[in-house]
Amino acid sequence: MAKSPKATRVLPNQDHLTSNAFVTLEAAPAASRISLRASPRGAAAFAKNIGFDLPAKPSTSKSKSGVVALWLGPDEWMVFSESEPEKSLQPRRDHREYSATDISHRNTAYIVSGSGAQATLNSSCPRDLSQATFPVGACSRTILGKAEVILYRTGKEKFRVECWRSFAPYVWGLLVSGAQDANL
Amino acid sequence: MLLIHCPYCEADHPELEFANAGEAHIVRPREMSNMSDEDFEAMFFIRDNPKGVSLERWRHVHGCGRFFNALRHTVSDTFLKVYKAGEARPSNDEIAKLIK
Numbered sequence: 001m002a003k004s005p006k007a008t009r010v011l012p013n014q015d016h017l018t019s020n021a022f023v024t025l026e027a028a029p030a031a032s033r034i035s036l037r038a039s040p041r042g043a044a045a046f047a048k049n050i051g052f053d054l055p056a057k058p059s060t061s062k063s064k065s066g067v068v069a070l071w072l073g074p075d076e077w078m079v080f081s082e083s084e085p086e087k088s089l090q091p092r093r094d095h096r097e098y099s100a101t102d103i104s105h106r107n108t109a110y111i112v113s114g115s116g117a118q119a120t121l122n123s124s125c126p127r128d129l130s131q132a133t134f135p136v137g138a139c140s141r142t143i144l145g146k147a148e149v150i151l152y153r154t155g156k157e158k159f160r161v162e163c164w165r166s167f168a169p170y171v172w173g174l175l176v177s178g179a180q181d182a183n184l
Numbered sequence: 185m186l187l188i189h190c191p192y193c194e195a196d197h198p199e200l201e202f203a204n205a206g207e208a209h210i211v212r213p214r215e216m217s218n219m220s221d222e223d224f225e226a227m228f229f230i231r232d233n234p235k236g237v238s239l240e241r242w243r244h245v246h247g248c249g250r251f252f253n254a255l256r257h258t259v260s261d262t263f264l265k266v267y268k269a270g271e272a273r274p275s276n277d278e279i280a281k282l283i284k
């Protein structure tokens with residue numbers, strides 16, 4: 001019997017990397033991701049799978065041992081992990097009061113870092129990303145140009161930009177031109 | 185850019201993240217098939233278009249995703265009040281106080 005071929009997964013932004021004096025743009029490594037919708041009871045049940053409570057305050061995040069949970073809405077979170085990208089975070093036992101959907105390959109992400117990171121994002125995102133309103137650990141769904149993205153501030157000068165896989169070339173284009181502006 | 189307060193995010197966010205979703209507090213009847221054509225037309229198509237305070241549904245579509253209600257002044261575009269979906273319509277007295 002012929003050996004069945006193994007599919008090779010290719011990130012849409014695999015080779016994307018550029019930098020100037022103020023900002024570095026790069027593709028984030030592959031990650032496993034869950035889109036979670038849950039009632040308060042469902043959220044408590046899901047928390048047992050990841051070993052920590054989901055963030056309850058708007059626009060905040062929590063993380064433990066490489067697993068990150070981002071608050072997106074009163075009953076919605078994105079949970080992701082880069083530590084074992086091929087292993088789904090999908091819980092083995094489901095619960096009636098939550099819906100956990102694997103979106104590992106629906107999304108892809110960029111890392112924007114450097115003293116010009118905020119200026120780069122603000123070239124096409126209308127959000128106030130100053131540290132007073134968007135501190136380290138803050139996260140939110142918002143828009144970048146016409147693309148919906150999730151921003152997550154991982155450091156004073158470091159952001160993670162999650163976008164839909166098919167939007168990656170568009171988002172990359174905006175980030176590259178934003179980085180050029182930040183370098184002026 | 186207009187900043188709109190989202191009652192679920194508990195913060196002011198740029199208008200580009202929001203979508204207007206029509207007039208608020210329209211009561212959809214349970215038995216639409218029993219309605220007269222005139223009543224159906226009034227319920228389904230006819231909307232207020234006030235020069236002044238408009239009660240509207242909005243959705244924080246590129247944010248938390250939630251629908252909520254807002255009182256917006258149609259002349260100045262000022263958002264006088266926002267409140268969560270399901271909360272009671274502000275009384276006319278309260279609305280009158282807000283525009284003063």
Ligand SMILES: [Zn+2]
Pocket residue numbers: 190191192193194244247248249250
């Ligand atoms: Zn919101």
